Amino acid sequence: MQPVVLLISLILMAALSAVCVLAVRASRGPAPGPGANAKRTGLIWAMTILGVIVSVASLREWPHALAATGDALEVNVSGGQWWWDIDTTEIPAGKPVTFNVTTEDVTHGMGIYDDDLTLLTQIQAIPGYTTQITYTFEEPGSYQILCMEFCGLAHHDMVNEFEVVAVEE
Amino acid sequence: MSTASEPVASGCAAAEPQAGAVKLTMILAGAVFVLMMVFGLIMRAAQGQWIELDPALFYQILTAHGAGMVGTAALSGAAILWYFSGRHVVLTAGIFWAFLGLFLLGVVLILGAIFIGGFGGAWTFLFPLPALSGGAWEAGAAAAFMLGYVSIGVGFLLYYLELGRQTHERYGSLARALGWNLILGREDNNPPPPTIVAAAAVTIFNSIGIILGAAVLVASLVHLLVPGFEVDALLAKNLIYFFGHVFINASIYMAVTAVYEILPEYTGRPWKSNRLFAIAWNAVLVFVMAVYWHHLLQDVVMPPWMLVVGQLVSYFSGIPLIAVTAFSTFLYVRGSKMTWDLASSLLVLSVAGWSVGSIPASIDGMISVNKVMHNTMWVPGHFHTYLLLGEVAMAFGFMAWLVRGKTISEMGGLDRAAFAAYLAGAAGFVTVFLFSGAASIPRRWAVHYEEWLTHDRIGTAFSVLVVLGTLVFVLRFVARLGRSES
Ligand code: HEM
Numbered sequence: 196m197q198p199v200v201l202l203i204s205l206i207l208m209a210a211l212s213a214v215c216v217l218a219v220r221a222s223r224g225p226a227p228g229p230g231a232n233a234k235r236t237g238l239i240w241a242m243t244i245l246g247v248i249v250s251v252a253s254l255r256e257w258p259h260a261l262a263a264t265g266d267a268l269e270v271n272v273s274g275g276q277w278w279w280d281i282d283t284t285e286i287p288a289g290k291p292v293t294f295n296v297t298t299e300d301v302t303h304g305m306g307i308y309d310d311d312l313t314l315l316t317q318i319q320a321i322p323g324y325t326t327q328i329t330y331t332f333e334e335p336g337s338y339q340i341l342c343m344e345f346c347g348l349a350h351h352d353m354v355n356e357f358e359v360v361a362v363e364e
Numbered sequence: 365m366s367t368a369s370e371p372v373a374s375g376c377a378a379a380e381p382q383a384g385a386v387k388l389t390m391i392l393a394g395a396v397f398v399l400m401m402v403f404g405l406i407m408r409a410a411q412g413q414w415i416e417l418d419p420a421l422f423y424q425i426l427t428a429h430g431a432g433m434v435g436t437a438a439l440s441g442a443a444i445l446w447y448f449s450g451r452h453v454v455l456t457a458g459i460f461w462a463f464l465g466l467f468l469l470g471v472v473l474i475l476g477a478i479f480i481g482g483f484g485g486a487w488t489f490l491f492p493l494p495a496l497s498g499g500a501w502e503a504g505a506a507a508a509f510m511l512g513y514v515s516i517g518v519g520f521l522l523y524y525l526e527l528g529r530q531t532h533e534r535y536g537s538l539a540r541a542l543g544w545n546l547i548l549g550r551e552d553n554n555p556p557p558p559t560i561v562a563a564a565a566v567t568i569f570n571s572i573g574i575i576l577g578a579a580v581l582v583a584s585l586v587h588l589l590v591p592g593f594e595v596d597a598l599l600a601k602n603l604i605y606f607f608g609h610v611f612i613n614a615s616i617y618m619a620v621t622a623v624y625e626i627l628p629e630y631t632g633r634p635w636k637s638n639r640l641f642a643i644a645w646n647a648v649l650v651f652v653m654a655v656y657w658h659h660l661l662q663d664v665v666m667p668p669w670m671l672v673v674g675q676l677v678s679y680f681s682g683i684p685l686i687a688v689t690a691f692s693t694f695l696y697v698r699g700s701k702m703t704w705d706l707a708s709s710l711l712v713l714s715v716a717g718w719s720v721g722s723i724p725a726s727i728d729g730m731i732s733v734n735k736v737m738h739n740t741m742w743v744p745g746h747f748h749t750y751l752l753l754g755e756v757a758m759a760f761g762f763m764a765w766l767v768r769g770k771t772i773s774e775m776g777g778l779d780r781a782a783f784a785a786y787l788a789g790a791a792g793f794v795t796v797f798l799f800s801g802a803a804s805i806p807r808r809w810a811v812h813y814e815e816w817l818t819h820d821r822i823g824t825a826f827s828v829l830v831v832l833g834t835l836v837f838v839l840r841f842v843a844r845l846g847r848s849e850s
């Protein structure tokens with residue numbers, strides 16, 4: 196996901212920068228003709244239509260949807276300054292896992308990283324609330340939980356690990 | 365191109381009301397920008413392990429940099445808006461001095477809290493972290509930090525009270541100042557100029573932002589002092605991000621008046637309010653307040669509709685910015701035969717930087733993208749784009765204009781070099797942050813893993829360029845002020 200997001204962002208950013216450079220170059224050229232306002236209207240419509248399409252496509256399936264209870268393995272994770280406690284250290288691959296996340300003190304962020312230090316998903320841990328997230332691990336291996344919300348002095352040390360294991364059917 | 369063909373500034377800078385107070389404010393802002401950038405450079409170098417920094421000190425510097433930069437962006441934006449509003453309404457000088465005094469008192473409290481009291485809870489003071497430092501700082505330090513914010517907030521409320529009152533007096537109502545006559549197609553023989561539309565909108569949304577910010581500050585202060593007084597952490601977070609989002613955006617929406625008022629001197633085409641302009645600003649007024657939920661997209665216990673609104677408004681806020689502000693700027697520039705001096709170059713750059721920075725921001729505003737980008741370096745990546753290349757470029761452009769004198773001439777060698785260093789440095793610096801975000805590097809980590817050091821070091825090198833460019837901008841401003849004043 197991340198490389199695609201980066202690529203799209205950089206392309207759009209470069210395109211808008213290019214428009215600016217062209218305008219600066221054109222400061223020496225002729226003044227814009229009467230068609231400029233029609234262009235602007237076109238731009239507004241194009242941005243609106245693109246926005247509607249992207250919004251519908253990206254929200255049709257609710258990004259925070261949880262697996263139905265019963266289908267998913269439940270794992271409880273609690274955080275505090277500055278530790279993570281996971282009640283299951285071996286999680287089966289290929290099966291949806293619902294994490295129930297709590298904190299004992301301040302707000303933390305539970306970020307799940309794979310072995311290559313790529314962030315797979317995350318959720319906030321909020322004092323007084325239990326937050327839930329479902330994720331399905333495809334690959335067996337070791338995974339890490341890193342803290343994603345600034346929580347004080349040892350925020351960067353708030354790391355723990357768990358294993359995802361292959362299961363025979 | 366000959367200088368003589370340029371339209372000459374209507375009424376030179378010194379003739380503007382309260383120019384002295386504004387110039388003093390810009391000297392202070394320039395100096396703090398430099399100092400805070402050096403703090404930024406130190407953090408970046410520490411993350412790259414080129415220098416060693418105790419994590420406690422790193423987080424104190426992070427807190428100072430965040431609060432200092434946001435505060436200075438707001439201070440410079442406020443000075444710019446005050447200066448140009450003074451062309452259209454009569455503002456009381458004493459209010460600006462009170463505002464500046466309260467601001468400086470706040471700065472003293474905040475710096476004391478951080479560097480004497482050891483407060484390192486970040487500029488967002490997320491409840492209940494200030495009260496639960498894990499031994500890093502005492503409640504007194506957290507209280508001093510928050511009282512500093514309160515002092516700055518009170519100053520801003522005075523500022524907006526005066527601006528709102530005088531605008532109301534001059535235009536009859538804030539609705540008229542917001543351009544409602546233009547929107548509704550009613551006759552208005554004295555429509556509000558762009559600066560006044562901006563002043564009216566910012567006065568409304570930033571006052572609301574500061575009042576809600578004050579509410580959560582007071583609740584946090586009481587929580588510090590009265591054991592057992594609890595606040596709902598999610599409610600506090602909503603209030604903090606509402607305030608934080610609105611406040612930092614207000615700084616850009618105040619500073620953009622420099623573009624409206626200064627660019628016409630160069631292009632020879634006045635920037636006028638029209639129906640589309642008024643619609644865009646009224647949309648901004650609503651969007652700025654409705655969009656803050658994009659900071660809470662991973663707080664899944666929030667009502668889903670709020671997260672949906674956060675995503676939608678993140679995207680649709682781009683339309684007034686890109687299709688109105690940026691589009692108009694580029695239109696004014698085309699065929700204008702304008703002269704590119706430091707002021708005009710920085711101001712056009714600022715509109716480009718602001719709009720370009722909104723792209724990675726709205727993409728991160730998608731809930732599904734946010735799941736893997738939230739609180740990674742992607743976030744400092746996009747906000748440094750529209751601050752460093754947006755708001756700060758507006759402030760430096762305004763400063764260059766203040767000391768320009770009557771004739772407009774192309775940039776000299778030093779200006780050219782400083783502009784190039786600033787632009788290249790800032791563009792490189794923010795691009796590295798975006799790559800780091802895509803590489804899943806979390807933000808606000810004092811200590812980085814081996815795998816991340818290359819990012820940090822390239823970022824550090826680019827930030828040196830930014831600091832050098834900035835030093836030239838600020839020293840040049842002070843030197844020329846001295847010359848023109850004597
Ligand atoms: C040379 C210029 C600058 C450098 C080197 C720099 C560097 C940094 C660094 C290293 C961070 C922390 C990144 C992390 O989360 O790990 C940061 C955060 C931040 N910067 Fe800058 N910065 C610069 C300019 C600016 C400017 C001009 C502004 C605003 C006007 C600004 C506003 C902020 C804010 C609000 C934060 C967030 C603080 C937090 O996470 O609590 N910075 N900057």
Ligand SMILES: [Cu+2]
Binds near residue numbers: 275303346
């Ligand atoms: Cu944490």
Ligand SMILES: [Cu+2]
Binds near residue numbers: 304342345346349351
């Ligand atoms: Cu943390």
